[in-house]
Amino acid sequence: MASVNPPRGMRDFLPADKARRERVLAVIRERYRAHGFDEIETPVMEEYDRLHAGVGGDNEKLAFNVLKRGLDADAVRAAADDTAQLSDLGLRYDLTVPLARFYASHRAELPTVFRSVQIAPVWRAERPQKGRYRQFVQCDIDIMGDASARAEAELIAATLDALDALGLEGATVRINDRRALDAMLDVFGFPADERPGVLITIDKLDKIGASGVVAELRERGASDAAASAFEAFLTRPQTREHLPFGEAQIRRALPEGVDDEIVAHLVAIGEAVGAARGADAAGAELPLAFDPFLVRGMGYYTGTIYEIAHPSAPYSLGGGGRYDGMIGRFLGQDVPAVGFSIGFERIVDLVSLADAEAAAAVVLVHDRDAPVAELLALKAQLVAEGSRVRLEQRTKNLKALLERAAADGYTAFATVSAGASRDDLALKPLG
Known part of the structure; x- marks a missing residue:
């Protein structure tokens, strides 16, 4: 018999889980929506060439490709070593590449500065494990057409507001800039052709520490002088005073020689987020922290990058950054763009929200001989009153039936006999 389980790395959701x-x-x-973002929808598939344009980093290797229609066995054998000859479409591995294509296609119909929401599943051929799936939901907000710090600040403020509304107050945004990273590697003397590998190693700083990073750089064959310069920077004497997010914190974390414009952009983001969060008025500290070694792996980032951390989880709850060069690939003209994505699968298990429908969720437990027409008339009356209603035939084990209903979110029940009217229903609480 065929397996009744979903494909590996994909999941079914029972009614209570789906409702949650x-x-x-x-x-x-x-x-x-309250922050002025408008929701869009794009197809689950994009053209193969678009998904493999060299901007998606390692995610391109994880794309599910769709076999071309009409290929016979000879054609498949002839193209066996060339995936591009076998596939013309693929399932999207993120929502940013489809958004860039969407914007290029509909730019004339959109405002000059376009704020989009995209919430939808994506697919990656991951090795399934706890917390890592092959199908999962992404929640993206993006701003196109604004190169100023206002765009990043709006995204960060909206994301923090959403997390607050979910009961996840206290989140912190770690922020960096790809240009600052590149400038830092230039100051240390890493040649341009070494930098992709160097960034992969630097991204492990939190896991293997400064000595581990330097050792791995040398194992990779990085320039000895550059590795030594980087090691000296990591182990330099530093004062221990706490600096809030701002120019002083950023300057202290970077070597000399980083462009003032990059620092000014980051400072402007902090000032705008502080104003949006009322940090100055409340005397609270800004929920931003400059991290000069934050890398993020997507190849399309061109400027600001950030990740969001929360004390309830040892992992990032989301992230994003500026990708000013992507839309130009489809439009032939560069358009500034920046986005922020909440890791929905990571936050959903941290959130506890009351069911707004619970107060009006009723199970009608009816006798076997109750006429169907009467039952549906009673149900229609309760539905018209605003209730959610389920009909259940009485069973010998009534307790088990009611426990199941309570687990599904129902909070009241009534028994129904033949000839019963709305006035005869005596609603009793469940649980």
Whole structure:
């Protein structure tokens, strides 16, 4: 017999789980809409060449490709070593590449500065493990057409607001700039052809520490002088005073020689987020922290990058950055663009939201001989009153039936006999 399990790395959701996920998504949608973002939808598939244009980093290797229609066995054998000859479409591995294509296609119909929301599943051929799936939901907000710090600040403020509304207050955004990273590697003397590998190693700093990073750089064959310069920077004497996010914190974390414009852009983001969060008025510290070694792996980032951390989780809850060069690949003209994505699968298990429908969720437990017409008339009356209603035939084990209903979110029940009217229903609480 065929397996009844879903494909590896993909999941079924029972009614209670599905309802919970939809409640979380509804809060995210509502907060993003309140911040002026408009929801769009794009196809689940994009052209193969677009998904493999060299901007998706390692995710391109994880794309599910769709076999061309009409290929016979000889054609498949002839193209066996060339995936591009076998496939013309693929399932999207993120929402950013489809968004760039969408914007290029519909630019004339969109405002000069376009704020989009995209909430949808994506697919990656990951090795399934706890917390890592082959199909998962992404929640993206993006701003196109604004090169200023206002765009990043709007995204960060909206994301923090959404997390607050979900009960995940206290989040912190770690922020960096790809240009600052590149300038730092230039100051240390890493040649341009070494930098992709160097960044992969630097990204492990939190896991293997400064000595581990330097050792791995040397194992990779990085320039000895550059590795030594980087080691000296990591181990330099530093004062221990705490600096809030701002120019002083950023300057102290970077070597001399980084462009003032990059620092000014980051400072402007902090000032705008502080104003949006009322940090100055409340005397609270800005929920931003400059991290000069934050890398993020996507190849399309060109400027600011960030990740969001929360004390309830040892992993990032989302991230994003500026990708000013992507839309130009489709439009032939560069358009500034920046986005922020919440890791929905990572936050949904951290959130506890009350079911707004619970107060009006009723199970009608009816006798076997109750006429169907009467049952549906009673149900229609309760539905018209605003209740959610389920009909259940009475069983010998009534307790098990009611426990199942309570697990599905129902909070009241009534028994129904033949000839019963709305006035005869005596609603009793479940649980």
